[in-house]
Amino acid sequence: MVLMLVRPSMISDLKKINFTGGNFIYSMWLGYQKEPAMVRLLNFARERDMEYHYMHTSGHAPLQTLKKLVDALQPKEVIPIHTFYPNEYHALGIKVKCLNDGDIYLG
Structure with missing residues (x-):
């Protein structure tokens, strides 16, 4: 099992890893999901059959x-x-x- 903390700017790095499946945990304000960079990251996760989970946290x-x-x-x-x-x-x-x-x- 691997746990990675990533940001939208890291998609190019993630594309170098050939993987599918897993869990995508989104833990930021939901409004950020409308930003183009975050849309790309969410699409990337969907394309790789990652299961989406929303769990907001701060601090x-x-x-x-x-x-x-x-x-x-x-x-x-x-x-x-x-x-x-x-x-x-x-x-x-x-x-x-x-x-x-x-x-x-x-x-």
Whole structure:
């Protein structure tokens, strides 16, 4: 299982990955779905038979919440993004891979 956080600007990267199926979780204001870039991302997900789910959220998840996510998904490793404290992720009890902006990760 793979969990990816993406933005509409990342469609070209996603097209390089040959995949179908999976879940598409949309967690932003519904009004953004009318913007052309988001329409393209939603169409991309539909074309790849991804199941759409709407779950609005805001703010940043505390470490305890991330621990619940890790426990539920049981990933092999976690890559912290959009955080000032990536080293705190080691408290999750799982392998953590910290990347710098622009780093390429091939898993």
